[in-house]
Amino acid sequence: MVLKLxxxxxxxxxxxxxxxxxEYKVPFEFVSIDVxxxxxKSAAYLQNQPFxxxxxxxxxxxxxxxxxxxxxYIVDKYPAPAGTTxxxxxxxxxxxxxxxxxxxxxxxxEPYAYPTVREKVFKPMRNLPTDKAVYDSSIETLDAxxxxxxxxxxxxxYLAGNEIILADLFHLPYATLLAKAGSDLMTTKGPNVTRxxxxxxxxxxxxxxxxGAKSFSSY
Amino acid sequence: xxxxxLxxxxxxxxxxxxxxxxxELQVPFELIxxxxxxxxHKSPEYLKxQPFxxxxxxxxxxxxxxxxxxxxxYIAAKYPKYGLIPxxxxxxxxxxxxxxxxxxxxxxxxxxxxxxxxxxxxxxxxxxDDKIIADNLETLEKKLDAYEAILSKQRYLAGETITLAxxxxxxYGVFVTYAGSESDSVMNRASRPNVARWYKELISRPSWLAYxxxxxxxxxx
Numbered sequence: 155m156v157l158k159l160x161x162x163x164x165x166x167x168x169x170x171x172x173x174x175x176x177e178y179k180v181p182f183e184f185v186s187i188d189v190x191x192x193x194x195k196s197a198a199y200l201q202n203q204p205f206x207x208x209x210x211x212x213x214x215x216x217x218x219x220x221x222x223x224x225x226x227y228i229v230d231k232y233p234a235p236a237g238t239t240x241x242x243x244x245x246x247x248x249x250x251x252x253x254x255x256x257x258x259x260x261x262x263x264e265p266y267a268y269p270t271v272r273e274k275v276f277k278p279m280r281n282l283p284t285d286k287a288v289y290d291s292s293i294e295t296l297d298a299x300x301x302x303x304x305x306x307x308x309x310x311x312y313l314a315g316n317e318i319i320l321a322d323l324f325h326l327p328y329a330t331l332l333a334k335a336g337s338d339l340m341t342t343k344g345p346n347v348t349r350x351x352x353x354x355x356x357x358x359x360x361x362x363x364x365x366g367a368k369s370f371s372s373y
Numbered sequence: 374x375x376x377x378x379l380x381x382x383x384x385x386x387x388x389x390x391x392x393x394x395x396x397e398l399q400v401p402f403e404l405i406x407x408x409x410x411x412x413x414h415k416s417p418e419y420l421k422x423q424p425f426x427x428x429x430x431x432x433x434x435x436x437x438x439x440x441x442x443x444x445x446x447y448i449a450a451k452y453p454k455y456g457l458i459p460x461x462x463x464x465x466x467x468x469x470x471x472x473x474x475x476x477x478x479x480x481x482x483x484x485x486x487x488x489x490x491x492x493x494x495x496x497x498x499x500x501x502d503d504k505i506i507a508d509n510l511e512t513l514e515k516k517l518d519a520y521e522a523i524l525s526k527q528r529y530l531a532g533e534t535i536t537l538a539x540x541x542x543x544x545y546g547v548f549v550t551y552a553g554s555e556s557d558s559v560m561n562r563a564s565r566p567n568v569a570r571w572y573k574e575l576i577s578r579p580s581w582l583a584y585x586x587x588x589x590x591x592x593x594x
Contacts, residue, residue, distance in 0.1 A: 218466055302425040
C-alpha cells in the first residue's frame, strides 16, 4: 500500500516531510486535512495524533507523527538514491555530528525563526495582531545565533560536515519564510550562511514541494 | 583511553541532563567546571569548540561534541546493551517520535517555566517573571493532556520500555514542579494519573537521585 502523508499543503512541517519523501524518491499519496475547519482537532484525528497537529503518515498501517521523526524514518527505511550519500550517517561519530546539527536546528534556529514567522506571516493571515516585542526579540536572538552558524559553515559545507544531511534540510520551511516575515538575515548575516542557504533553496526536492505538498506516484 | 570529560556546570540544567544519561549508561566521567560566572563560555577559545557559547560539551578521548541530546544519543549508541535507543526499525521510529514530542511539545514551555522556577529555588540573582512562568505552565498543562492519552496505553512514551525520550524530560520535568507541591503539581495531578505514574518512575531512577546536589565526577558505579 502506498505511503499516505496527511497534512496541509502549505504547512511548514508537512512540506518538511514532503521534501524528504521526494529526496528519497518515495511514492506517496498526499491527503489534505481541513485545518481551517478544525479537522486536526477532531476526536478521530486525535486518535492518530494526540496533540492535534499536522502532519502524520500512515505507512501501510504504521502511523507516525512529528515531522522530524517521519523524516528520520524515511531515511532509515529507504536506500539513498543512486549517486547520493545518505541524509543520516551510520558511523558512530558521523551520526553524533549529525545529532549535534539536528539539535542545533531545534535549539538555536527554530525557537527564534518560528515566532518571527508566526508574528509577521501566520498571525496576519488569521487576522490576529502581531506582537512586535516578540518579533523584535526573536529576530535579535536569531541574528546572534546565526553568528554560530556562520562560524560552523566557514569550516565545512554543511552543518555536520561536507555532505548535506537531514538537519540542513530541516531548516528550509521556516528559513524560506523569514523574507516574508520581513527579515533578510539568511542572505545578509554572512557569506557562509548565505552560500549554505542558497544551496538549500536550490534543492530539486524542495522546489518540487515548496509551493504546496502533493502526491507523487513516480519519479 | 582517557576518561570522558564533561565540561559544564555542577548545577547547570543541561549538564545535569547529560550526567543523568551517563549515569544510566554507567559511563565514568570527569566534570570540568566552566567558569560561566566570569564569561568563560563566551571566550574566543571556547567559541571555537562551542560556537553558540553554551554549556555543556564533552571531550571523549579527543572527540568533541555539544548539544545535550546529541551527547546523550552518542553515548547511548556507544553502549547499546542498555536499550535506551531501540534499534528495530519501527521501535526506533516510535522512539524518534517520542524524542521529537519532547522537543516540540514539552521543552519549549517546560524549559521556559522550569528555568525560572529553578533560578528562584536556587536563589540565583537573575530576574524572573511571574507571567512567563504562568503562561508556560498553562501551555504545558494542555500538552500533558496529550501525554496522558499516550501514557494510558503504554508504560513509556515510545512503548513498554524506557528510552532516552523519557529521560530527556529531566531536569525540566522536575523544575516545573517547583510551582506546586509534592502531592499536586503540573507533573503530578489526580486528573492525569498516568503522567503522574510515569513522572514518579522517572524521578525514582538512581541516575536522577545521584546528582540531586549537583553533578560530580563519577569514576565508579
